[in-house]
Amino acid sequence: MSLFRKIFGSGNDASKEENQSEYNAPNPSSLPVDELFTFNFKKNGGKFIYCENISEVKEQFENILEENDWFESDVMCYEPKLFNLLEENKLNYNSQNKPKFLFASCENLIADEGSILFSSNQIKQNKPNELPDNIVILATTSQILETKSDGLRVIKKKYDKDYPTNITTIKYFEKVQDEDFLTYGSSAKNLYLLLLEDL
Template identity: 70%
Template structure:
């Protein structure tokens, strides 16, 4: 059984007892990197869907489409490896004028911030505020790293000479309930993460 199953068992039990997510508290320094990412990502307002197989990824993707009534919609997607999932669900990704969401992979998932690290490989030259409010990210557990510096090092190693540009992290996944200076200049995104266990 994976560490995610253990972690989700404790979270779901806690959330049934108390629906207020602010009351869930874990000593972050005692968590593994995977658990720390999940905790921080959810604390930032991200919607997390853990998948043990590619079939589960397809199923969860369809659940998101159904929940938001996004079937047969326009989508921004720049990664050919993801086109198959879009085509299966009759989503248009060519000559898009009014996209409902961005469907994308990512470079890495950053545990200490609970953020998602993108580059021009996934979002071209778009700034976060130019992307749709709704984003679905497909990632793997092997992409979880402790710090943003680890993510930047991984990008450097992965691409060797053909470095991507526009490296950016999206961290806030819901509007701040009150004015928060740490979110100044950032645009909150409604972000779903489809995380495939690959370790």
């Protein structure tokens, strides 16, 4: 049984963590990088769904579609490796209409701030505020890194000469009640993360 399943349960289980008071919350500085990401991601308002294999990814993706009534909708997706999952669910990714959600992978998951690191490979030249309000991300546990600078190093090494542009992160997944200068200009997204175990 995987570490994630032990700590957070399966995607089908009701989240016990939501019932905990803030006094029972773990000390973030003492957590391993994967647990730190999950803790900060949920604190930012993201919806986390852990999957052990591809069939669970497909099942949970269908659950998201059903929950939001997105079947047979228009979707923003720029990655051919993801088209098959959209076609299986009769989702149109070629339309010029306003899409219901973005379906993408990501470059990395950043643990210390619970954010998602994107590049032009996933979102082309769109700024975060130009993306749909709803986002579904498919990522793997091996993509979890501690800091943003770790993520930039991995991008530089991975792409060598064909370096992607428009590298950005999305950190806020629900509207912030008390806006301050740290959240100024950020656009909150309703974000689901399908995290596939690959370690």
